[in-house]
Amino acid sequence: xxxxxxxxxxxxxxxxxxxxxxxxxxxxxxxxxxxxxxxxxxxxxxxxxxxxxxxxxxxxxxxxxxxxxxxxxxxxxxxxxxxxxxxxxxxxxxxxxxxxxxxxxxxxxxxxxxxxxxxxxxxxxxxxxxxxxxxxxxxxxxxxxxxxxxxxxxxxxxxxxxxxxxxxxxxxxxxxxxxxxxxxxxxxxxxxxxxxxxxxxxxxxxxxxxxxxxxxxxxxxxxxxxxxxxxxxxxxxxxxxxxxxxxxxxxxxxxxxxxxxxxxxxxxxxxxxxxxxxxxx
Numbered sequence: 001x002x003x004x005x006x007x008x009x010x011x012x013x014x015x016x017x018x019x020x021x022x023x024x025x026x027x028x029x030x031x032x033x034x035x036x037x038x039x040x041x042x043x044x045x046x047x048x049x050x051x052x053x054x055x056x057x058x059x060x061x062x063x064x065x066x067x068x069x070x071x072x073x074x075x076x077x078x079x080x081x082x083x084x085x086x087x088x089x090x091x092x093x094x095x096x097x098x099x100x101x102x103x104x105x106x107x108x109x110x111x112x113x114x115x116x117x118x119x120x121x122x123x124x125x126x127x128x129x130x131x132x133x134x135x136x137x138x139x140x141x142x143x144x145x146x147x148x149x150x151x152x153x154x155x156x157x158x159x160x161x162x163x164x165x166x167x168x169x170x171x172x173x174x175x176x177x178x179x180x181x182x183x184x185x186x187x188x189x190x191x192x193x194x195x196x197x198x199x200x201x202x203x204x205x206x207x208x209x210x211x212x213x214x215x216x217x218x219x220x221x222x223x224x225x226x227x228x229x230x231x232x233x234x235x236x237x238x239x240x241x242x243x244x245x246x247x248x249x250x251x252x253x254x255x256x257x258x259x260x261x262x263x264x265x266x267x268x269x270x271x272x273x274x275x276x277x278x279x280x281x
Contacts, residue, residue, distance in 0.1 A: 027263065034257035037250055046257060052223040054243070054251040061258055063225050067140070067233030070226045071215060072208045074144030075151060080201055082148070083155035084190075087197075090156075091163040092185045103157075110153035118217035121146045126218060133230050138220030141229040146214050151204035158203060162196020163189055202273040209265060212237040236262055 038046065041059055049060020086106075090099045121142055130137030166189050174184040190197070212235075220232025221242060234242075240255050247255055 030256055030259045030263065034253055034260045037253035037257045038260075040250060041254075046254070047261065050225075052239075054247070054254065057250070059250070059254040059257075061236065061239070061254075061261065063223050064234050064236050064239050064258075065261070066225050067219070067223075068209065068235040068237075070140045070233060071143040071147060071219060071235060072205065074140055074229065075147035075208050076201065076205060078144060078148040079152045079155060079204060083152045083200070083204070084159050084197060086152070086156045087159035087163055088185055088190070091160050092181070092189065103160075106153040106156055109149070110157070114150065114211060114214040115217075117146050117150055118214035121214065121218040129230075135230055136220065136232065138218060138232045139230045140219065140226050140233055142218040143215045143233070143235070144229075146218055147208045147211060150211065150214060151208050154207060155200045155204040158200035159193070159197045162193040162200065165196065166192045199273060202269060206266060206269055209262070209269070210237060212241050216241055 037059060046059055046061060047065070048062050049058065050062050051058040051060045052063065086102075090102055094102070125142055125145060126137035128137070129139065129142055133139075133141075170188050170192055171184055174188045175181070179187070215235050216238040219235060219238065221234045221238055222232040223234045223239070224231070226233045236258050240258055243251070244255050
């Protein structure tokens, strides 16, 4: 029994070591490939440059950073109220039959490939946005709506788990003091589940930042600063996907350097998640 336990611990340690090594090697590879651009152009001109014209030797990604943030936080603005509201409904108010139907439906949404969402946006959403607001329809708003649909199941499912984990005694105590079910949910349950809800939101944010294909199909892919929700934009991930197939030399290195910027954004997001989780707990 002891030897079996030691073997299990050994394989778990080996699996953890392999995971860390794989991530480390990936990071090293991206940095090595992107270093020539950072060495020749510099990190500051690359990150804060406003012109992306690789054929002219101009590698400024600031418009794409702005486009990425506009689409991502637009999606969060739409998705968070819907997702947390859905989680609260399923965990606190919905009949059991309705909840048992909705949970698998949310999980099904999470499993649909991103290219299907992109095709839906291209065929259904873009023409309607063009008819409503004018222009081509390819825009920040289109990307935000598609990302909202994509990240809503993740945020809702994890938020529901966090809400259901709140001890039953909290609810009973609040109701015993005369609070209504809605007051209990809003003033007791949600604050108690805040740490888990924040984690869910940040996981959704991470997925939105890294999404490529669906956003690529509906945002217009124009490397300019977004002037309004109806402006076409290009995201960092979309830029890599569009140009990696034919990029060479410094152009190719610039795309890997874009990956470094995305990697740094994810690190900052992870650190912020740990910080907010610590404050919320």
